[in-house]
Amino acid sequence: MLNVRVIPCLDVRDGRVVKGVRFRDLEDQGDPVALATRYEREGADEIVILDVTATADGRLARRRTVSAVRRALAIPLTVGGGVRELADAAELLDAGADRVSVNTAAVERPELLTEIADSLGAQCAVIAIDAAGDANRPSGYEVRTHSGTRSVGLDAAAWASEAVDRGAGEILLTSFDRDGTRAGYDLDLLRAVRDAVPVPIIVSGGASSPGHMAAAISEGADAVLAASIFHQEEWSVGRLKDRLSRLGAPVRR
Amino acid sequence: MMSPPEPRAPRSNDAERAAIGIVSTGVANVEAVRAAFARLKRDTYAVETPEAVASAAFLVLPGVGSFESGMRALQDRGIVDPLVRRVSERRATLAICLGLQLLCDASDEAPDIEGLGCIPGRVSRFAADVRSPQLGWNRIDVSHESRFLRSGFMYFAHSYRLAELPEGWIGASCRHGARFVAAVERGGVLACQFHPELSGASGRRLLARWLDFAPLPTSGGAASAVADEAAAPLEGAGAPC
Numbered sequence: 001m002l003n004v005r006v007i008p009c010l011d012v013r014d015g016r017v018v019k020g021v022r023f024r025d026l027e028d029q030g031d032p033v034a035l036a037t038r039y040e041r042e043g044a045d046e047i048v049i050l051d052v053t054a055t056a057d058g059r060l061a062r063r064r065t066v067s068a069v070r071r072a073l074a075i076p077l078t079v080g081g082g083v084r085e086l087a088d089a090a091e092l093l094d095a096g097a098d099r100v101s102v103n104t105a106a107v108e109r110p111e112l113l114t115e116i117a118d119s120l121g122a123q124c125a126v127i128a129i130d131a132a133g134d135a136n137r138p139s140g141y142e143v144r145t146h147s148g149t150r151s152v153g154l155d156a157a158a159w160a161s162e163a164v165d166r167g168a169g170e171i172l173l174t175s176f177d178r179d180g181t182r183a184g185y186d187l188d189l190l191r192a193v194r195d196a197v198p199v200p201i202i203v204s205g206g207a208s209s210p211g212h213m214a215a216a217i218s219e220g221a222d223a224v225l226a227a228s229i230f231h232q233e234e235w236s237v238g239r240l241k242d243r244l245s246r247l248g249a250p251v252r253r
Numbered sequence: 254m255m256s257p258p259e260p261r262a263p264r265s266n267d268a269e270r271a272a273i274g275i276v277s278t279g280v281a282n283v284e285a286v287r288a289a290f291a292r293l294k295r296d297t298y299a300v301e302t303p304e305a306v307a308s309a310a311f312l313v314l315p316g317v318g319s320f321e322s323g324m325r326a327l328q329d330r331g332i333v334d335p336l337v338r339r340v341s342e343r344r345a346t347l348a349i350c351l352g353l354q355l356l357c358d359a360s361d362e363a364p365d366i367e368g369l370g371c372i373p374g375r376v377s378r379f380a381a382d383v384r385s386p387q388l389g390w391n392r393i394d395v396s397h398e399s400r401f402l403r404s405g406f407m408y409f410a411h412s413y414r415l416a417e418l419p420e421g422w423i424g425a426s427c428r429h430g431a432r433f434v435a436a437v438e439r440g441g442v443l444a445c446q447f448h449p450e451l452s453g454a455s456g457r458r459l460l461a462r463w464l465d466f467a468p469l470p471t472s473g474g475a476a477s478a479v480a481d482e483a484a485a486p487l488e489g490a491g492a493p494c
Contacts, residue, residue: 001391001392001428001429002384002387002389002390002391002409002429003389003390003391003406004389005388005389005390040453045389045390045408046389067284070284070285070288071288071291073288074288074289074292074450074451074452074453074454074456074457075408075451075452075453076408076410076448076451077285093282093284093317094282094284095284096282096284096285096288097282098282098285098410098448098451099410118319119318119322120282120317120318121317121318121319121351122386122412123317123386123388123410123411123412124282124317169386169388169412170386170388198384198385199384199385199386200384200386200388200389222384222388222389223388223389252390252406
């Protein structure tokens with residue numbers, strides 16, 4: 001059977017891995033190639049690189065970082081940051097990404113997802129959704145863009161559903177409220193989006209223990225993403241997968 | 254082997270060092286493939302002409318994109334015929350993901366377009382009750398004696414698959430909902446629905462086995478790995494393919 005993926009995430013700024021709380025107060029965590037290599041060796045199933053300042057700087061994720069990680073890495077690599085058009089997605093693939101994550105630009109122009117899916121395949125088109133609690137929305141969550149700074153008047157579950165209709169093959173679902181808080185994934189958000197879409201979901205934001213991950217897996221997450229617990233060596237990927245396995249989750253070891 | 258050595262020295266070292274041709278379909282991301290071979294200390298180069306398809310010691314048909322765009326790219330470059338010939342001669346050819354699907358007769362993804370017809374069968378979509386695309390690691394089971402394939406976890410990223418093991422091919426199967434074809438091999442041809450280049454250490458070992466064994470004729474155990482003979486049939490000395 002298809003196993004649940006454990007995905008270390010590298011938030012990158014200026015060629016270094018950083019980590020913040022609710023997308024702010026970014027602190028240096030190390031070199032992306034060194035961290036990615038270590039995670040693969042420990043048993044990571046995939047690596048996600050997000051260039052966290054690309055959109056704000058009005059540029060694409062840095063090609064040099066993607067190429068350097070690709071050369072070292074023998075597992076899948078998803079890259080996001082500043083993808084505004086099909087040519088940007090193609091450039092990241094050319095640099096060595098296997099899949100491309102799109103966020104702000106897809107909200108502004110949803111056809112972008114269709115263009116990427118038609119040209120590069122649905123499995124290449126990852127829609128990253130940053131969601132924050134909003135009691136006025138039907139699902140209880142609204143979509144944020146520009147690294148969580150802007151509210152765009154969209155319901156998170158409705159947007160997920162539209163993104164999949166437009167061609168997205170996977171959802172990278174991040175809770176803005178939980179990001180960096182260590183309080184666990186937002187399971188209500190996960191349930192709302194899980195009910196809305198048939199494609200795989202990577203859940204993100206707030207995990208600090210295997211228990212948090214096992215809870216999300218039992219709510220239908222196909223992949224669990226975390227950053228600081230790996231960067232700060234609280235958990236090696238291997239030890240974490242051992243624990244997940246004992247908690248009943250199907251993980252590759 | 255009592256016969257005196259050939260005047261020309263065996264060129265096994267050439268075969269060991271031969272660069273790997275990667276078909277440029279224009280819709281595939283080949284960086285991961287290139288990086289995987291680079292880690293095995295092998296050079297790669299882009300293949301865009303019929304002549305290059307015919308002459309490559311090792312050829313990779315990668316695949317990202319749609320069945321239609323993939324077939325069109327092969328047709329536009331005029332490489333359909335040499336590719337079919339190469340596979341029917343069982344020469345060292347590695348097809349990945351969409352590459353495997355293109356080798357089949359047809360696909361429900363583009364019902365009006367003919368595939369390469371090397372692997373009998375029609376590609377179809379996963380049933381509606383399983384997660385699609387299948388993204389992630391799944392276990393393959395090798396059902397027969399296989400030269401290249403071994404059971405273990407491999408990385409998949411696809412919505413379409415071949416459901417039935419084709420006749421005349423050695424195969425590996427995998428379960429996602431129902432069973433489907435994870436890979437097939439015959440002679441030096443290896444076609445994988447999964448991505449060996451993204452399958453970590455097990456993928457690396459698979460690529461290494463393909464490089465080690467694919468071009469070698471199995472003539473009574475004599476490993477006279479002359480590069481020219483890579484074009485010869487592989488199942489026994491001089492046997493027809």
